[in-house]
Amino acid sequence: MSERKAVSRALVSVYDKTGLTELASGLHAAGVELVSTGSTAAKIADAGIPVTKVEDLTGFPETLDGRVKTLHPKVHAGILADTRKPEHIEQLVELGVEAFQLVIVNLYPFTQTVASGASPDECVEQIDIGGPSMVRAAAKNHPSVAVVVDPASYDDVLTAVAAGGFTLGERTALAAKAFQHTAAYDVAVASWMSNVLVAEDSPFPSWLGAVWDRSTVLRYGENPHQAAALYISDGGAPGLAQAEQLHGKEMSFNNYTDADAAWRAAFDQAAPCVAIIKHANPCGIAIADDIAEAHRKAHACDPVSAFGGVIASNREVTVQMAEQVAEIFTEVIVAPSYADGAVEVLARKKNVRVLLAEPPGPGGGELKPISGGALLQQRDVLDADGDDPSNWTLAVGAAADEETLADLEFAWRACRAVKSNAILLAHDGASVGVGMGQVNRVDAAHLAVQRAGDRAKGSVGASDAYFPFPDGLEALAAAGVRAIVEPGGSVRDNLVIEAAREAGITLYLTGARHFAH
Numbered sequence: 001m002s003e004r005k006a007v008s009r010a011l012v013s014v015y016d017k018t019g020l021t022e023l024a025s026g027l028h029a030a031g032v033e034l035v036s037t038g039s040t041a042a043k044i045a046d047a048g049i050p051v052t053k054v055e056d057l058t059g060f061p062e063t064l065d066g067r068v069k070t071l072h073p074k075v076h077a078g079i080l081a082d083t084r085k086p087e088h089i090e091q092l093v094e095l096g097v098e099a100f101q102l103v104i105v106n107l108y109p110f111t112q113t114v115a116s117g118a119s120p121d122e123c124v125e126q127i128d129i130g131g132p133s134m135v136r137a138a139a140k141n142h143p144s145v146a147v148v149v150d151p152a153s154y155d156d157v158l159t160a161v162a163a164g165g166f167t168l169g170e171r172t173a174l175a176a177k178a179f180q181h182t183a184a185y186d187v188a189v190a191s192w193m194s195n196v197l198v199a200e201d202s203p204f205p206s207w208l209g210a211v212w213d214r215s216t217v218l219r220y221g222e223n224p225h226q227a228a229a230l231y232i233s234d235g236g237a238p239g240l241a242q243a244e245q246l247h248g249k250e251m252s253f254n255n256y257t258d259a260d261a262a263w264r265a266a267f268d269q270a271a272p273c274v275a276i277i278k279h280a281n282p283c284g285i286a287i288a289d290d291i292a293e294a295h296r297k298a299h300a301c302d303p304v305s306a307f308g309g310v311i312a313s314n315r316e317v318t319v320q321m322a323e324q325v326a327e328i329f330t331e332v333i334v335a336p337s338y339a340d341g342a343v344e345v346l347a348r349k350k351n352v353r354v355l356l357a358e359p360p361g362p363g364g365g366e367l368k369p370i371s372g373g374a375l376l377q378q379r380d381v382l383d384a385d386g387d388d389p390s391n392w393t394l395a396v397g398a399a400a401d402e403e404t405l406a407d408l409e410f411a412w413r414a415c416r417a418v419k420s421n422a423i424l425l426a427h428d429g430a431s432v433g434v435g436m437g438q439v440n441r442v443d444a445a446h447l448a449v450q451r452a453g454d455r456a457k458g459s460v461g462a463s464d465a466y467f468p469f470p471d472g473l474e475a476l477a478a479a480g481v482r483a484i485v486e487p488g489g490s491v492r493d494n495l496v497i498e499a500a501r502e503a504g505i506t507l508y509l510t511g512a513r514h515f516a517h
């Protein structure tokens with residue numbers, strides 16, 4: 001273990017004064033001399049703890065509304081002197097500067113000020129300059145100085161000081177944290193400056209900076225030879241990545257991607273809904289008045305594929321639903337809450353991962369890496385005019401009755417959870433046949449019909465994009481599908497509509513498309 005470096009002098013300058021008095025009192029009791037800025041020094045002094053004001057150290061008043069407080073060689077030479085070098089120590093003596101071994105700083109609340117809707121001038125005033133300068137200086141000089149940016153670490157600071165100071169390993173880890181902190185701060189400032197303050201006629205930011213914190217190292221990635229980890233975005237809306245695991249084996253990479261798809265699919269429906277996902281595609285989606293019933297219907301769509309599936313529920317999981325799930329080999333179940341006793345029922349299976357998550361947040365951007373760059377798009381949400389049946393165009397056939405229209409709407413919303421080319425057949429609020437991920441639409445139609453079997457007859461169908469030729473619609477009609485909803489917009493729409501007329505089925509056009517690749 002590396003030698004500890006004793007702390008005899010600390011510079012403390014904090015905006016967030018949480019735990020400050022206890023920290024200062026502990027440091028003072030350990031014989032550490034304290035130097036502090038304006039209101040930090042005032043709070044320490046009010047607690048009866050001796051402290052030197054930075055102005056007394058520099059002989060220069062804090063000025064320009066606090067824009068200049070610690071930006072002074074007497075402060076920065078004291079932080080930056082590499083005390084491993086005798087010549088640095090000699091220079092400090094010549095200049096009458098004393099070294100710091102500990103720097104404790106937290107920064108002006110820039111992000112919170114922007115979020116409060118403050119004016120540009122007020123936001124600019126909350127860009128901390130002196131603080132990051134001290135933090136970066138101390139972090140650079142970690143062989144000689146320990147730097148602390150998080151009030152939650154104050155107990156550890158007092159423990160380390162009492163133990164004779166920080167080890168080099170501890171100082172290095174603190175320095176890395178400190179640079180992460182200033183980098184994240186600068187990402188926030190740079191994003192605001194370049195994308196908010198500099199007005200540009202584009203819905204997309206001219207500059208993208210992101211901060212991700214590693215949450216968990218996963219056992220492996222999509223395949224066992226791929227290493228993988230889960231990261232959480234700083235400041236983003238909470239979702240599946242922050243889910244609390246209530247039971248079961250460690251989540252895998254594929255569990256996360258499937259659970260994410262299931263989560264989105266379940267919340268695409270307003271009624272109580274259960275989505276069962278395998279390999280990012282639904283093998284069952286259903287709605288019902290009761291969540292256990294929705295699960296029964298979703299499972300019935302394709303019980304073979306639902307084996308080892310990932311289940312999402314958009315309502316509290318009841319004990320009854322848990323009893324049903326416990327009968328089936330399930331990899332993951334995710335829900336916004338669990339009724340008393342439901343987790344215990346699920347936990348009868350040792351391995352099933354039981355997750356509690358916040359419902360998916362609204363809209364936002366979606367970043368997709370490609371070689372050499374990334375694509376950014378708005379998240380696909382089901383709120384286009386064309387997603388509302390009252391805006392659909394009846395292209396041909398008898399207008400759907402209330403029940404049929406409800407099924408068509410369910411199918412339309414469920415279909416967008418299916419990888420394209422996608423055809424989904426539904427009956428009574430449940431998928432009965434799903435044709436997913438085909439490289440042409442007619443094959444997706446055949447697959448949906450094949451999976452539905454006898455259930456295709458009398459069902460309704462949804463297509464995530466238009467039929468480029470009549471053949472896909474004809475395949476559905478031949479299997480007995482009685483009403484279809486699709487975006488329309490093909491140059492051959494007239495042929496598709498004619499095929500629907502000949503088959504005697506109802507065809508609605510939405511004008512909206514929901515590809516999922």
Ligand SMILES: NC(=O)c1ncn([C@@H]2O[C@H](COP(=O)(O)O)[C@@H](O)[C@H]2O)c1NC=O
Binds near residue numbers: 013036041105106108
């Ligand atoms: N200008 C400076 O020289 C300067 N030095 C330190 N600060 C910040 O002032 C705050 C502490 O000030 P006070 O102790 O007055 O509350 C800290 O958040 C610190 O990061 C400064 N403020 C802004 O840049």
